Amino acid sequence: MHLIDLKVEADLLLKNKEIARKNREFFEKNGIKVVNIMGAIGSGKTTLIEGTVKALKNSLRIGAILGDVAGDSDFQRISKLGIKAVMINTGKECHLDANLIYQEVSKFHDVDLLLIENVGNLICPTDFYLGEDLRVVMVSVTEGEDVIEKHPEIFRIADLIIINKISLADAVGVNVDRMESCASRLSRARILRMDLKEKVGLEEWLEFIRGVLNVSGNSREG
Ligand SMILES: Nc1nc2c(ncn2[C@@H]2O[C@H](COP(=O)(O)OP(=O)(O)OP(=O)(O)O)[C@@H](O)[C@H]2O)c(=O)[nH]1
Ligand SMILES: [Mg+2]
Secondary structure (H helix, E strand, O other): OOHHHHHHHHHHHHHHHHHHHHHHHHHHHOOOEEEEEEEOOOOOHHHHHHHHHHHHOOOOOEEEEEEEOOOOHHHHHHHOOOOEEEEEEOOOOOOOOHHHHHOOHHHHOOOOEEEEEOOOEOOHHHHOOOOOOEEEEEEEHHHOOOHHHHOHHHHHOOOEEEEEOHHHOOOOOOOHHHHHHHHHHHOOOEEEEOEOOOOEOHHHHHHHHHHHOOOOOOOOOO
């Protein structure tokens, strides 16, 4: 990379950090807990948000931001659950950035929990802090046993790593133990095995977000 490119990249990341700090201030001022869900294309990020919203929407005010390069299918899936949702199409960019989130945050001033689905890939979102409380990185067994090993950086910044679709592991010839030990070599994050189709791991996930984000699932029953 040329020196001038490195300078442009450093400036961009610095600017992103500044705006993420503003997002952070907004979230803290309004008591909003924010989860940035990153992960591989098709690994189950939107399905996880659907499961979370269905389980918690009667006890918490939940909002969602759905990031995709193009299209509104994730937005449609989440909107029809009756929560506040916004779609961000990034066009040629393969990640959300703090400024894109900043444009939308005021719409979520009255939520308890904001779930952000980042653009599906395991590279670009790594460097772009959005002001979130928790970073989740999701992969599924169908991306192959070596998917974690090939994308170390994003797993290093994760607070929680999810390995989804585990009931398909035998069918695709993947050893989940090996995926998990690779993740634990890279990161001290908790690792959750999941299969959203079979409802495996969803309860643990719900407990995790209640606990780590210190939100009580019983505070707004009704
Ligand atoms: N068998 C199986 N299929 C799953 C599971 N979780 C999600 N899926 C399916 O996998 C496909 C992709 O799931 P999504 O939730 O849309 O994945 P995503 O990560 O949001 O995908 P992008 O937004 O395109 O990156 C859908 O057809 C889901 O129904 C699972 O645990 N097991
Ligand atoms: Mg999705």
